[in-house]
Amino acid sequence: MNLAELLLLAWESIGSNKMRSLLTMLGIIIGVASVIIMISISSGTEASIEEQITGLGSNLVYVTTSFGRVGAARGNPMGGGGMEGGLIYDDAFAIADEVSGVEAVVVEQSSSETVKAGDVTLDGVTIVGSTADFPSVRDMEIDEGRYFTQQEVDRTQKIVVLGHTLAQELFGDADPIGQTVTVSGTKLTVIGVFAERGMVSGVDFDAQLYTPITVVFQKFTPAQFARFIGDRVRVIYVELENPEVMENVIQQISFLLAKRHDVSLEEADFTVTTQQDIIQTQEATTAAFRNLLAWVAGVSLIVGGIGIMNIMLVSVTERTREIGIRQSVGATPDDIRWQFLTEAVVLSLVGGLIGVLAGVGGSWIFGTVSDMRTLVVPISILLAFTSAAAVGIFFGFYPANKAAQLDPIEALRHE
Amino acid sequence: MSERPIIQAIEVKKIYGMGEISVAALDGVSITIDEGEFVAVMGPSGSGKSTLMNILGCLDRPTEGHYILDSEDVSEMDRKQLAGIRNRRIGFIFQSYNLLPRTSALKNVMLPLFYNRNHKRSPEEREAMARDVLEIVGLGDRLNHQPQELSGGEQQRVAIARALVGDPVLILADEPTGNLDTRSGEEIMGLLHELHQDGRTIVMVTHDPEIAIHTQRTIHLRDGRIEKVVNNGSGSKPLEGEKVRHESR
Incomplete structure (x- = not known):
């Protein structure tokens, strides 16, 4: 089996149960979309703050009471x-x-x-x-x-x-x-x-x-x-x-x-600050804010991954007979493992792709209907997408392994 | 017909459990089946016929003894090697057909070729081969039907086509007519006889003496041992049906 065949097999399997696949992907979709939207909101806020502050002119010194x-x-x-x-x-x-x-x-x-x-x-x-x-x-x-x-x-x-x-x-x-x-x-x-x-x-x-x-x-x-x-x-x-x-x-x-x-x-009893100091403080604050959002979104990605693992485990049980049939005609444990792993990764990637679209669209809608400015950062798309793939591999491995280790006789007997 | 042995089982034992509580499902079974033979295996439930079929089909390994399939000792092989043997040497026909649901007849038949590591074929080549065997079993016009759209007899024909597509040395049929009405059952038996006429080696489990008598030999199992072997005559008696020739591959 080569990669193209594995992908085709995974794609057919995903397509044969669209509702289940969609539900499986939902966690990933939400995770990826929230990563992108959250990062776009914080970047947008950061950008407008910086613009406003620099709008005041860079040759300004503040003297405040300490x-x-x-x-x-x-x-x-x-x-x-x-x-x-x-x-x-x-x-x-x-x-x-x-x-x-x-x-x-x-x-x-x-x-x-x-x-x-x-x-x-x-x-x-x-x-x-x-x-x-x-x-x-x-x-x-x-x-x-x-x-x-x-x-x-x-x-x-x-x-x-x-x-x-x-x-x-x-x-x-x-x-x-x-x-x-x-x-x-x-x-x-x-x-x-x-x-x-x-x-x-x-x-x-x-x-x-x-x-x-x-x-x-x-x-x-x-x-x-x-x-x-x-x-x-x-x-x-x-x-x-x-x-x-x-x-x-x-x-x-x-x-x-x-x-x-x-x-x-x-x-x-006074402090002399410059524009630059203020921008730096502001940046540190928004960076902390952005990191926090990224963590929250990261957690939701992990939750999405657990969702994938869950459904994949159910799917392995549900498809035990199919696994037995494949084993009886010569599928090796590796063949079965790769089949399920590819399926989990393809699910995650498709979910990730939908999530990216939803995230970019969501950021745009958010920026349009609310006062908040949003700025979609390309790196956040990459980040969200690769973490979706990583989540798929990580959480797909256990179910795939479980499928690979099924005994063909037991699997064929499974109703 | 040549006298080359396809199956040589030597004192095969399958023991479940350990020590005092161990149970021997097979207790020293030795069989030799030559190329081109059509053999039936009979026995009451618990006689060990399923265990024997699993071992002959390389789905399981004997605890003791040796199983030599087409001059190759497969009794010590690991799971991966056994999968390869099943893929290239054995064609299974099950009582409940065991076709992939929501998958066309053509795709089902292509499945063993998909897992063949020794001989990689292009998708077009596989499709052509699957199409050929489906025509041999008389389903040339049902290629894109899914199992749930086919009758039981037709589903079993698809399963037979799948067993044939990799050109195996041995066809194992486990109660192939068990789920079928009499007429469909006869058709399937007719098909198996045609395969036998073409020189295929077939081992079939059945509980129906009427069906067993149409094979060359019947092996009776009881309590994990061979009770008796009955010769049903020199050649199998095919039911009336269209003769199908295929090219020797």
Whole structure:
């Protein structure tokens, strides 16, 4: 018997009991399809996250408060048990004034408040207090109206720019410009609406409300000791003139802030991060996520393999008479073993093929009907397909061996 | 007809179990069957005739003694070698036909050729050979019928064609007419006689003396031993039927 004949024999046997064959393959089909779909979802997510992050520009440095250190080092006489320390508003001006190679500095401080406009009330809306360069540094585009200027920030003007979705939720199709929104009792005048931006690192930029940072300091996060130590900020974005000065700027900022906060670099109450760091962290997270999905899918493949073994064992018992007949006309144990092994492998491969089609189709449907982006990775098809074949060989071996060892006399007597 | 022995069984024993509780299904059976003979094996159930047929058919090995098939000692062969012997030297005809279900008559008959390692033939060649023997047994017009679409007599003819296709030295028939009505049974016996006329060596198990008497010799078994051997005359008596000649292969 050569390979072509073995394949033909397996194919005929599979075809002669289509329902059983389909049920046998189902486990493999689902396993392979889920491997491909899961990997395509995680790759899609990864790709869009990366795109969004790099969309912010690669010449950006983030300075954030390092909470673990806050209050630990600074011997502030106003000591309020961990409430002091961290970045303050004036740090941003200091960076802008004293660090060379800086293009723009943007400060952010946020708060969660209740927003009212007309008879619409929304709870838990994020109010982002910021400065004039925010749109350019964070890659946001104004759709209608305008963003506020630094003068308006300095004068604590009660004005607001709405995220795209938020504007629709509050005002529907009506023009929001010039309207008033009430944020936890403070009336703010709408001067602009942002264009759609989407999710970046799990934050929906379209559902936020943007005001001058000074308004946030004054109305939403009034610090007890602001008069003495300045207003606390969450993050300072520093845009560089060009990416080459990155290392130098990070050093300058570190030294400047350490001096201003009166701490050593080792126990700094702030962290300076780059775009690259964030992408790497993000990649590590999604890679872990993807690996987890791959494992889950791998387990389902194994379950599919056990299904194949199960049905093959039943099939061996059911076909004992056939095996006896074949043995009586001269089939050797090897012939029988190969017949059943080939059948299991062909079943797995056909199941794998259907699974690949279902996986690619499923990924496409998933990407179309849901917000999630999917990206079918060719290697995942290969991976799923070869594991299906491996599963077939592995789980087909035991039943095939069992068939090969049947005694011809017993087998012929089997009803 | 030549006097070349096809079957030489020498003190063949088949013992099941060990020591005190062992049972001898065959207790020293010696037979010689020459080429071209048509021999019947008879005996009550438990006489060892099934065991003997299994050993003669190389489906089983004797515990003691020697079985020489066509001048080759097969009593010490392993499973793989025995499979080869069954494939090339022996043609089986069973009481219950033992055809592969959902498989055409042609494919069923091609099966032994499929497993022939010594002589690999192309699928076309095998099909042509299977077609030839199916025509010999009178089923030239039923090639693509599956067993469930054929009558019992026709199914047994397919089985005979399958036994013949590899041109074996020995045909073993185990109650070939046992599942058939009288008329079909006679047709099958007629076919076996034709094969005998053509020089085939046939050993047939039967419980029907009427059928056994049409063979040359009847071997009576009892309790695992040969009780007696009865000569039914010099030649077998074929039933009336069309004479079929085939080419000597």
